[in-house]
Amino acid sequence: DVKVTQSSRYLVKRTGEKVFLECVQDMDHENMFWYRQDPGLGLRLIYFSYDVKMKEKGDIPEGYSVSREKKERFSLILESASTNQTSMYLCASKMGTANSPLHFGNGTRLTVT
Amino acid sequence: GDSVTQMEGPVTLSEEAFLTINCTYTATGYPSLFWYVQYPGEGLQLLLKATKADDKGSNKGFEATYRKETTSFHLEKGSVQVSDSAVYFCALSDGRAGNNRKLIWGLGTSLAVNP
Numbered sequence: 001d002v003k004v005t006q007s008s009r010y011l012v013k014r015t016g017e018k019v020f021l022e023c024v025q026d027m028d029h030e031n032m033f034w035y036r037q038d039p040g041l042g043l044r045l046i047y048f049s050y051d052v053k054m055k056e057k058g059d060i061p062e063g064y065s066v067s068r069e070k071k072e073r074f075s076l077i078l079e080s081a082s083t084n085q086t087s088m089y090l091c092a093s094k095m096g097t098a099n100s101p102l103h104f105g106n107g108t109r110l111t112v113t
Numbered sequence: 114g115d116s117v118t119q120m121e122g123p124v125t126l127s128e129e130a131f132l133t134i135n136c137t138y139t140a141t142g143y144p145s146l147f148w149y150v151q152y153p154g155e156g157l158q159l160l161l162k163a164t165k166a167d168d169k170g171s172n173k174g175f176e177a178t179y180r181k182e183t184t185s186f187h188l189e190k191g192s193v194q195v196s197d198s199a200v201y202f203c204a205l206s207d208g209r210a211g212n213n214r215k216l217i218w219g220l221g222t223s224l225a226v227n228p
Contacts, residue, residue: 004156042220043157043202058215090156098206099145099164102216104156 003027006091006105013112019078021108023091029103030096032074034058034066037088037107046089049074050096081112115140119203119219126193126226134188134222136177136203144205146170146179146186147216151200160188160201193226200224 007022025032033048035058045058047066055066063085067075074093078085088109092102120135138144145164149157161170166181175190186203203219 040220043218045215048215092156099162101147101159101162102149102157104158106154106156 004091004093004103004105006089006108008108009106011108011110013078013081013110015082015112017078017081017112019081019110019112021076021078021089021091021110023074023076023093023105024072025074025093025103026072027093027095027103028071029093030071031094032068033092033094033102034064034074034076035090035092036060037090043090046076081110083112086110086112115144115205115207115217117203117205117217117219119201119222122200122221122223124222124224126224128195128226128228129192130226132188132190132193132197132224134201134203134224136186136188136219138184138186138203138205138217140184140205140207140217142207144207146177147204147206148175148177148186148188149202149204151202151221153199157202193224195226195228198224198226 004025034046035043049055049068065077090107091105094100094102117138147162148160150160151157161172163170163179169178177188200221200223202221204216
């Protein structure tokens, strides 16, 4: 089974801190994604990557950056955390073919105080 | 642009009841359609998919048929169990070259099944 592992289940940070969310997948998938999930807003795509060192902005990239130095690892960076970034963050990966399914991690609940 | 609309929840049913969660879409071209499920405390996982018109996806007793004429992909189950309590997401991938990496998501429908 594909395993997508997010480094932290719960995280509490202060406003202005730099925050790193890490995600690792073990199935050699080309594509990796970061979403945030908020009540009433569903899933919103922050960034995705289709290859090492390649990235594309999603629907809500402001305030975030990403890094993909190795194929299996995709990091989400909050340069200066703000309270409106309190959310559930979900990482996912998939193969490069059109209809291959997304495989999700269990999420990181980030609280910014 | 492409979009997905799901019925709003929460949906509350008794065990063994019939379930329908409505999903309609707008898309150009020939999208593929998906249902994902999120159990409490977990990430999403693929429940079923259909890649062309009139295809029926099925898994774990759930079914959905890709209806191009009504642009719908409604999720159904004949007899729900308490263990089906979860949030269900409808999604589409438009499949065009360069666009197959991203899914368009519905907002999710929460289902609670009571014993």
